Amino acid sequence: MRPPQVPEQSGGEPPSRRGRPPEPIDEMAGKTHRTWLEPVRSRLTESGLTLDDLVGRSGYSKAQLSKLLRGKGYYPGWEITYSVVRALDIPVDPTRRLWTAAAVEAAKDAAWIQKRLGDVPQSGLEEQPLAHLGLTQAMWHPYVAYARAFLQSDHRAQQVVAETFDILWLTWDEATRSPNTPRHAWLLLRKRVISRAPQRPGGHPDLRAAAFSTVTQAGIGDLTERLARIDVVARFFDTVACLPPDQLDVTVLRYLCGIRRDAVPGIVGLSPAITHSVDRHARGALQGLYPDTDTQE
Structure with missing residues:
Protein backbone atom coordinates (compact mmCIF):
# COMPACT_ATOMS: atom_id res chain seq x y z
CA MET A 1 0.00 0.00 0.00
CA ARG A 2 1.71 3.16 -1.23
CA PRO A 3 0.71 6.81 -0.99
CA PRO A 4 -1.03 8.07 -4.13
CA GLN A 5 1.31 9.43 -6.77
CA VAL A 6 1.59 13.19 -6.99
CA PRO A 7 1.62 14.55 -10.56
CA GLU A 8 5.11 15.46 -11.79
CA GLN A 9 6.20 18.84 -13.05
CA SER A 10 7.28 19.24 -16.64
CA GLY A 11 10.88 18.57 -15.65
CA GLY A 12 9.99 15.17 -14.23
CA GLU A 13 10.20 16.29 -10.59
CA PRO A 14 7.27 16.18 -8.16
CA PRO A 15 5.91 19.61 -7.28
CA SER A 16 7.75 21.25 -4.42
CA ARG A 17 4.65 22.90 -2.95
CA ARG A 18 2.79 21.14 -0.21
CA GLY A 19 -0.59 22.09 1.09
CA ARG A 20 -1.00 23.36 4.59
CA PRO A 21 -1.50 20.50 7.06
CA PRO A 22 -5.10 20.16 8.28
CA GLU A 23 -6.02 22.10 11.36
CA PRO A 24 -6.05 20.07 14.61
CA ILE A 25 -8.81 17.51 15.16
CA ASP A 26 -11.77 18.99 16.97
CA GLU A 27 -11.84 18.21 20.68
CA MET A 28 -15.39 16.86 20.35
CA ALA A 29 -14.31 14.02 18.02
CA GLY A 30 -14.62 10.69 19.85
CA LYS A 31 -11.84 8.17 20.47
CA THR A 32 -13.15 5.70 17.89
CA HIS A 33 -13.69 8.49 15.36
CA ARG A 34 -10.00 9.35 15.70
CA THR A 35 -8.97 5.74 14.99
CA TRP A 36 -9.70 6.16 11.28
CA LEU A 37 -9.39 9.95 11.03
CA GLU A 38 -5.77 10.11 12.25
CA PRO A 39 -4.45 7.61 9.63
CA VAL A 40 -6.40 9.45 6.91
CA ARG A 41 -4.80 12.75 7.92
CA SER A 42 -1.36 11.15 8.07
CA ARG A 43 -1.79 9.63 4.62
CA LEU A 44 -2.83 12.99 3.20
CA THR A 45 0.29 14.61 4.67
CA GLU A 46 2.56 11.83 3.38
CA SER A 47 1.03 11.98 -0.10
CA GLY A 48 1.98 15.61 -0.68
CA LEU A 49 -1.49 16.32 -2.00
CA THR A 50 -3.13 19.64 -1.23
CA LEU A 51 -6.74 20.07 -0.20
CA ASP A 52 -7.42 21.37 -3.71
CA ASP A 53 -5.97 18.13 -5.12
CA LEU A 54 -8.29 16.16 -2.82
CA VAL A 55 -11.25 18.22 -4.01
CA GLY A 56 -10.50 17.19 -7.57
CA ARG A 57 -10.08 13.53 -6.70
CA SER A 58 -13.04 13.18 -4.37
CA GLY A 59 -15.65 15.42 -5.94
CA TYR A 60 -16.46 17.16 -2.65
CA SER A 61 -15.98 20.83 -1.79
CA LYS A 62 -13.05 22.17 0.18
CA ALA A 63 -15.38 23.17 3.03
CA GLN A 64 -16.83 19.64 3.27
CA LEU A 65 -13.42 18.00 3.19
CA SER A 66 -12.01 20.44 5.74
CA LYS A 67 -14.80 19.58 8.17
CA LEU A 68 -14.25 15.86 7.63
CA LEU A 69 -10.48 16.11 8.17
CA ARG A 70 -11.00 18.04 11.40
CA GLY A 71 -13.76 15.77 12.72
CA LYS A 72 -15.84 18.90 13.18
CA GLY A 73 -19.61 19.08 13.31
CA TYR A 74 -21.87 16.17 12.50
CA TYR A 75 -20.35 12.72 12.11
CA PRO A 76 -19.58 12.34 8.37
CA GLY A 77 -21.50 9.97 6.13
CA TRP A 78 -19.79 6.96 4.63
CA GLU A 79 -20.06 8.29 1.08
CA ILE A 80 -17.77 11.29 1.61
CA THR A 81 -15.48 9.24 3.86
CA TYR A 82 -15.25 6.55 1.17
CA SER A 83 -14.41 9.13 -1.49
CA VAL A 84 -11.47 10.40 0.58
CA VAL A 85 -10.30 6.89 1.42
CA ARG A 86 -10.30 5.90 -2.24
CA ALA A 87 -8.60 9.13 -3.29
CA LEU A 88 -5.76 8.43 -0.85
CA ASP A 89 -5.54 4.72 -1.70
CA ILE A 90 -6.35 3.63 1.86
CA PRO A 91 -7.76 0.13 2.48
CA VAL A 92 -11.55 0.38 2.43
CA ASP A 93 -12.63 -2.68 4.45
CA PRO A 94 -10.90 -1.84 7.78
CA THR A 95 -11.86 1.83 7.39
CA ARG A 96 -15.48 0.84 6.86
CA ARG A 97 -15.49 -1.19 10.07
CA LEU A 98 -13.86 1.61 12.05
CA TRP A 99 -16.26 4.17 10.54
CA THR A 100 -19.19 1.98 11.64
CA ALA A 101 -17.88 1.61 15.19
CA ALA A 102 -17.32 5.37 15.41
CA ALA A 103 -20.85 6.01 14.15
CA VAL A 104 -22.17 3.94 17.06
CA GLU A 105 -19.93 5.97 19.39
CA ALA A 106 -21.48 9.14 17.90
CA ALA A 107 -24.95 7.83 18.89
CA LYS A 108 -26.07 7.11 15.31
CA ASP A 109 -28.77 4.46 15.23
CA ALA A 110 -28.65 1.28 13.14
CA ALA A 111 -31.03 2.68 10.49
CA TRP A 112 -28.83 5.75 9.94
CA ILE A 113 -25.68 3.64 9.69
CA GLN A 114 -27.20 1.15 7.25
CA LYS A 115 -28.61 3.96 5.10
CA ARG A 116 -25.22 5.66 4.87
CA LEU A 117 -23.39 2.40 4.14
CA GLY A 118 -25.98 1.65 1.45
CA ASP A 119 -25.06 4.90 -0.31
CA VAL A 120 -21.88 3.17 -1.49
CA PRO A 121 -22.14 -0.27 -3.17
CA GLN A 122 -19.83 -2.67 -1.35
CA SER A 123 -17.23 -4.28 -3.57
CA GLY A 124 -15.48 -7.57 -2.93
CA LEU A 125 -13.25 -7.95 0.11
CA GLU A 126 -9.79 -6.48 -0.25
CA GLU A 127 -6.72 -8.66 -0.11
CA GLN A 128 -5.29 -8.50 3.39
CA PRO A 129 -1.46 -8.37 3.51
Whole structure:
Protein backbone atom coordinates (compact mmCIF):
# COMPACT_ATOMS: atom_id res chain seq x y z
CA MET A 1 0.00 0.00 0.00
CA ARG A 2 1.71 3.16 -1.23
CA PRO A 3 0.71 6.81 -0.99
CA PRO A 4 -1.03 8.07 -4.13
CA GLN A 5 1.31 9.43 -6.77
CA VAL A 6 1.59 13.19 -6.99
CA PRO A 7 1.62 14.55 -10.56
CA GLU A 8 5.11 15.46 -11.79
CA GLN A 9 6.20 18.84 -13.05
CA SER A 10 7.28 19.24 -16.64
CA GLY A 11 10.88 18.57 -15.65
CA GLY A 12 9.99 15.17 -14.23
CA GLU A 13 10.20 16.29 -10.59
CA PRO A 14 7.27 16.18 -8.16
CA PRO A 15 5.91 19.61 -7.28
CA SER A 16 7.75 21.25 -4.42
CA ARG A 17 4.65 22.90 -2.95
CA ARG A 18 2.79 21.14 -0.21
CA GLY A 19 -0.59 22.09 1.09
CA ARG A 20 -1.00 23.36 4.59
CA PRO A 21 -1.50 20.50 7.06
CA PRO A 22 -5.10 20.16 8.28
CA GLU A 23 -6.02 22.10 11.36
CA PRO A 24 -6.05 20.07 14.61
CA ILE A 25 -8.81 17.51 15.16
CA ASP A 26 -11.77 18.99 16.97
CA GLU A 27 -11.84 18.21 20.68
CA MET A 28 -15.39 16.86 20.35
CA ALA A 29 -14.31 14.02 18.02
CA GLY A 30 -14.62 10.69 19.85
CA LYS A 31 -11.84 8.17 20.47
CA THR A 32 -13.15 5.70 17.89
CA HIS A 33 -13.69 8.49 15.36
CA ARG A 34 -10.00 9.35 15.70
CA THR A 35 -8.97 5.74 14.99
CA TRP A 36 -9.70 6.16 11.28
CA LEU A 37 -9.39 9.95 11.03
CA GLU A 38 -5.77 10.11 12.25
CA PRO A 39 -4.45 7.61 9.63
CA VAL A 40 -6.40 9.45 6.91
CA ARG A 41 -4.80 12.75 7.92
CA SER A 42 -1.36 11.15 8.07
CA ARG A 43 -1.79 9.63 4.62
CA LEU A 44 -2.83 12.99 3.20
CA THR A 45 0.29 14.61 4.67
CA GLU A 46 2.56 11.83 3.38
CA SER A 47 1.03 11.98 -0.10
CA GLY A 48 1.98 15.61 -0.68
CA LEU A 49 -1.49 16.32 -2.00
CA THR A 50 -3.13 19.64 -1.23
CA LEU A 51 -6.74 20.07 -0.20
CA ASP A 52 -7.42 21.37 -3.71
CA ASP A 53 -5.97 18.13 -5.12
CA LEU A 54 -8.29 16.16 -2.82
CA VAL A 55 -11.25 18.22 -4.01
CA GLY A 56 -10.50 17.19 -7.57
CA ARG A 57 -10.08 13.53 -6.70
CA SER A 58 -13.04 13.18 -4.37
CA GLY A 59 -15.65 15.42 -5.94
CA TYR A 60 -16.46 17.16 -2.65
CA SER A 61 -15.98 20.83 -1.79
CA LYS A 62 -13.05 22.17 0.18
CA ALA A 63 -15.38 23.17 3.03
CA GLN A 64 -16.83 19.64 3.27
CA LEU A 65 -13.42 18.00 3.19
CA SER A 66 -12.01 20.44 5.74
CA LYS A 67 -14.80 19.58 8.17
CA LEU A 68 -14.25 15.86 7.63
CA LEU A 69 -10.48 16.11 8.17
CA ARG A 70 -11.00 18.04 11.40
CA GLY A 71 -13.76 15.77 12.72
CA LYS A 72 -15.84 18.90 13.18
CA GLY A 73 -19.61 19.08 13.31
CA TYR A 74 -21.87 16.17 12.50
CA TYR A 75 -20.35 12.72 12.11
CA PRO A 76 -19.58 12.34 8.37
CA GLY A 77 -21.50 9.97 6.13
CA TRP A 78 -19.79 6.96 4.63
CA GLU A 79 -20.06 8.29 1.08
CA ILE A 80 -17.77 11.29 1.61
CA THR A 81 -15.48 9.24 3.86
CA TYR A 82 -15.25 6.55 1.17
CA SER A 83 -14.41 9.13 -1.49
CA VAL A 84 -11.47 10.40 0.58
CA VAL A 85 -10.30 6.89 1.42
CA ARG A 86 -10.30 5.90 -2.24
CA ALA A 87 -8.60 9.13 -3.29
CA LEU A 88 -5.76 8.43 -0.85
CA ASP A 89 -5.54 4.72 -1.70
CA ILE A 90 -6.35 3.63 1.86
CA PRO A 91 -7.76 0.13 2.48
CA VAL A 92 -11.55 0.38 2.43
CA ASP A 93 -12.63 -2.68 4.45
CA PRO A 94 -10.90 -1.84 7.78
CA THR A 95 -11.86 1.83 7.39
CA ARG A 96 -15.48 0.84 6.86
CA ARG A 97 -15.49 -1.19 10.07
CA LEU A 98 -13.86 1.61 12.05
CA TRP A 99 -16.26 4.17 10.54
CA THR A 100 -19.19 1.98 11.64
CA ALA A 101 -17.88 1.61 15.19
CA ALA A 102 -17.32 5.37 15.41
CA ALA A 103 -20.85 6.01 14.15
CA VAL A 104 -22.17 3.94 17.06
CA GLU A 105 -19.93 5.97 19.39
CA ALA A 106 -21.48 9.14 17.90
CA ALA A 107 -24.95 7.83 18.89
CA LYS A 108 -26.07 7.11 15.31
CA ASP A 109 -28.77 4.46 15.23
CA ALA A 110 -28.65 1.28 13.14
CA ALA A 111 -31.03 2.68 10.49
CA TRP A 112 -28.83 5.75 9.94
CA ILE A 113 -25.68 3.64 9.69
CA GLN A 114 -27.20 1.15 7.25
CA LYS A 115 -28.61 3.96 5.10
CA ARG A 116 -25.22 5.66 4.87
CA LEU A 117 -23.39 2.40 4.14
CA GLY A 118 -25.98 1.65 1.45
CA ASP A 119 -25.06 4.90 -0.31
CA VAL A 120 -21.88 3.17 -1.49
CA PRO A 121 -22.14 -0.27 -3.17
CA GLN A 122 -19.83 -2.67 -1.35
CA SER A 123 -17.23 -4.28 -3.57
CA GLY A 124 -15.48 -7.57 -2.93
CA LEU A 125 -13.25 -7.95 0.11
CA GLU A 126 -9.79 -6.48 -0.25
CA GLU A 127 -6.72 -8.66 -0.11
CA GLN A 128 -5.29 -8.50 3.39
CA PRO A 129 -1.46 -8.37 3.51
CA LEU A 130 -0.28 -11.90 4.28
CA ALA A 131 2.07 -10.74 7.03
CA HIS A 132 -0.76 -8.80 8.65
CA LEU A 133 -3.03 -11.85 8.42
CA GLY A 134 -0.34 -14.03 10.01
CA LEU A 135 0.18 -11.56 12.85
CA THR A 136 -3.57 -11.35 13.45
CA GLN A 137 -3.94 -15.12 13.64
CA ALA A 138 -0.92 -15.55 15.92
CA MET A 139 -1.71 -12.70 18.33
CA TRP A 140 -5.50 -12.62 18.47
CA HIS A 141 -5.95 -14.86 21.54
CA PRO A 142 -3.14 -13.44 23.72
CA TYR A 143 -4.17 -9.89 22.79
CA VAL A 144 -7.78 -10.61 23.79
CA ALA A 145 -6.63 -12.21 27.07
CA TYR A 146 -4.55 -9.13 27.91
CA ALA A 147 -7.41 -6.75 27.04
CA ARG A 148 -9.89 -8.80 29.07
CA ALA A 149 -7.71 -8.53 32.18
CA PHE A 150 -8.11 -4.75 32.12
CA LEU A 151 -11.60 -4.36 30.66
CA GLN A 152 -13.27 -7.30 32.47
CA SER A 153 -15.49 -7.94 29.43
CA ASP A 154 -14.91 -10.38 26.62
CA HIS A 155 -16.99 -8.28 24.22
CA ARG A 156 -15.02 -5.12 24.94
CA ALA A 157 -11.74 -7.03 24.74
CA GLN A 158 -12.63 -8.52 21.34
CA GLN A 159 -13.74 -5.08 20.15
CA VAL A 160 -10.53 -3.29 21.08
CA VAL A 161 -8.35 -6.05 19.57
CA ALA A 162 -10.33 -6.01 16.31
CA GLU A 163 -9.97 -2.22 16.25
CA THR A 164 -6.22 -2.53 16.84
CA PHE A 165 -5.73 -4.89 13.91
CA ASP A 166 -7.84 -2.67 11.63
CA ILE A 167 -5.72 0.36 12.55
CA LEU A 168 -2.61 -1.75 11.99
CA TRP A 169 -3.89 -2.63 8.50
CA LEU A 170 -4.51 1.05 7.70
CA THR A 171 -0.97 1.89 8.80
CA TRP A 172 0.74 -1.30 7.64
CA ASP A 173 3.44 0.59 5.74
CA GLU A 174 4.44 2.34 8.94
CA ALA A 175 4.35 -0.94 10.88
CA THR A 176 6.59 -2.74 8.41
CA ARG A 177 9.04 0.17 8.33
CA SER A 178 9.47 -0.31 12.06
CA PRO A 179 12.57 -2.35 13.01
CA ASN A 180 10.31 -4.51 15.21
CA THR A 181 6.80 -4.99 13.81
CA PRO A 182 5.54 -7.20 16.69
CA ARG A 183 6.68 -4.55 19.17
CA HIS A 184 4.99 -1.84 17.12
CA ALA A 185 1.75 -3.85 17.11
CA TRP A 186 1.94 -4.59 20.84
CA LEU A 187 2.42 -0.92 21.76
CA LEU A 188 -0.55 -0.01 19.56
CA LEU A 189 -2.71 -2.56 21.37
CA ARG A 190 -1.43 -1.52 24.79
CA LYS A 191 -2.23 2.13 24.17
CA ARG A 192 -5.79 1.31 23.14
CA VAL A 193 -6.40 -1.04 26.07
CA ILE A 194 -4.99 1.26 28.75
CA SER A 195 -6.92 4.24 27.38
CA ARG A 196 -10.17 2.30 27.85
CA ALA A 197 -9.37 0.72 31.22
CA PRO A 198 -10.76 2.22 34.42
CA GLN A 199 -8.19 4.56 35.96
CA ARG A 200 -7.12 4.96 39.58
CA PRO A 201 -6.59 8.49 41.00
CA GLY A 202 -2.84 8.13 40.52
CA GLY A 203 -3.32 7.63 36.78
CA HIS A 204 -2.54 3.91 36.60
CA PRO A 205 -5.07 1.33 35.35
CA ASP A 206 -7.46 -0.23 37.85
CA LEU A 207 -6.89 -3.99 38.04
CA ARG A 208 -8.76 -4.52 41.31
CA ALA A 209 -11.83 -6.01 39.63
CA ALA A 210 -9.67 -8.98 38.62
CA ALA A 211 -9.41 -9.86 42.32
CA PHE A 212 -13.04 -10.95 42.39
CA SER A 213 -12.69 -13.52 39.61
CA THR A 214 -9.32 -14.69 40.97
CA VAL A 215 -10.69 -15.34 44.47
CA THR A 216 -13.89 -16.89 43.09
CA GLN A 217 -11.83 -19.33 41.02
CA ALA A 218 -9.94 -20.27 44.17
CA GLY A 219 -13.20 -21.72 45.53
CA ILE A 220 -13.14 -20.15 49.00
CA GLY A 221 -16.43 -21.17 50.61
CA ASP A 222 -16.48 -19.02 53.75
CA LEU A 223 -17.81 -15.54 52.91
CA THR A 224 -15.72 -13.72 55.54
CA GLU A 225 -12.56 -15.43 54.40
CA ARG A 226 -13.42 -14.75 50.75
CA LEU A 227 -13.96 -11.02 51.38
CA ALA A 228 -10.72 -10.80 53.32
CA ARG A 229 -8.89 -12.57 50.52
CA ILE A 230 -10.44 -10.25 47.92
CA ASP A 231 -9.15 -7.26 49.87
CA VAL A 232 -5.61 -8.66 49.95
CA VAL A 233 -5.61 -9.64 46.29
CA ALA A 234 -7.17 -6.30 45.24
CA ARG A 235 -4.38 -4.40 46.99
CA PHE A 236 -1.84 -6.73 45.40
CA PHE A 237 -3.28 -6.10 41.91
CA ASP A 238 -3.32 -2.38 42.60
CA THR A 239 0.42 -2.61 43.21
CA VAL A 240 0.85 -4.66 40.02
CA ALA A 241 -0.86 -1.86 38.06
CA CYS A 242 1.76 0.60 39.37
CA LEU A 243 4.68 -1.38 37.89
CA PRO A 244 6.60 0.11 34.93
CA PRO A 245 4.84 -0.65 31.61
CA ASP A 246 6.93 -3.64 30.49
CA GLN A 247 6.87 -5.20 33.96
CA LEU A 248 3.10 -4.70 34.14
CA ASP A 249 2.56 -6.27 30.71
CA VAL A 250 4.70 -9.34 31.38
CA THR A 251 3.12 -9.85 34.81
CA VAL A 252 -0.42 -9.61 33.43
CA LEU A 253 0.32 -11.96 30.51
CA ARG A 254 2.06 -14.59 32.64
CA TYR A 255 0.11 -14.55 35.88
CA LEU A 256 -3.33 -13.22 35.00
CA CYS A 257 -3.66 -14.56 31.46
CA GLY A 258 -1.71 -17.78 31.99
CA ILE A 259 0.47 -17.30 28.90
CA ARG A 260 3.44 -19.67 28.67
CA ARG A 261 6.73 -18.11 29.65
CA ASP A 262 8.35 -18.92 26.31
CA ALA A 263 5.47 -17.31 24.38
CA VAL A 264 5.56 -13.93 26.14
CA PRO A 265 8.62 -12.45 24.32
CA GLY A 266 7.00 -12.91 20.90
CA ILE A 267 3.78 -11.30 22.10
CA VAL A 268 5.32 -8.15 23.58
CA GLY A 269 8.05 -7.93 20.93
CA LEU A 270 11.00 -8.15 23.31
CA SER A 271 13.92 -10.58 23.28
CA PRO A 272 13.72 -13.61 25.63
CA ALA A 273 16.62 -12.24 27.70
CA ILE A 274 15.01 -8.83 28.18
CA THR A 275 11.61 -10.41 28.92
CA HIS A 276 13.16 -12.70 31.53
CA SER A 277 14.90 -9.74 33.16
CA VAL A 278 11.66 -7.72 33.17
CA ASP A 279 9.78 -10.65 34.73
CA ARG A 280 12.46 -11.13 37.39
CA HIS A 281 12.45 -7.46 38.38
CA ALA A 282 8.63 -7.40 38.55
CA ARG A 283 8.50 -10.50 40.78
CA GLY A 284 11.26 -9.10 42.95
CA ALA A 285 9.40 -5.82 43.43
CA LEU A 286 6.11 -7.54 44.24
CA GLN A 287 7.59 -10.10 46.61
CA GLY A 288 9.45 -7.32 48.41
CA LEU A 289 6.15 -5.58 49.10
CA TYR A 290 4.05 -8.72 49.59
CA PRO A 291 6.40 -11.42 50.87
CA ASP A 292 3.49 -13.69 51.86
CA THR A 293 1.78 -13.53 48.45
CA ASP A 294 2.61 -16.12 45.81
CA THR A 295 2.85 -14.33 42.45
CA GLN A 296 1.90 -17.47 40.56
CA GLU A 297 -1.18 -17.85 42.74
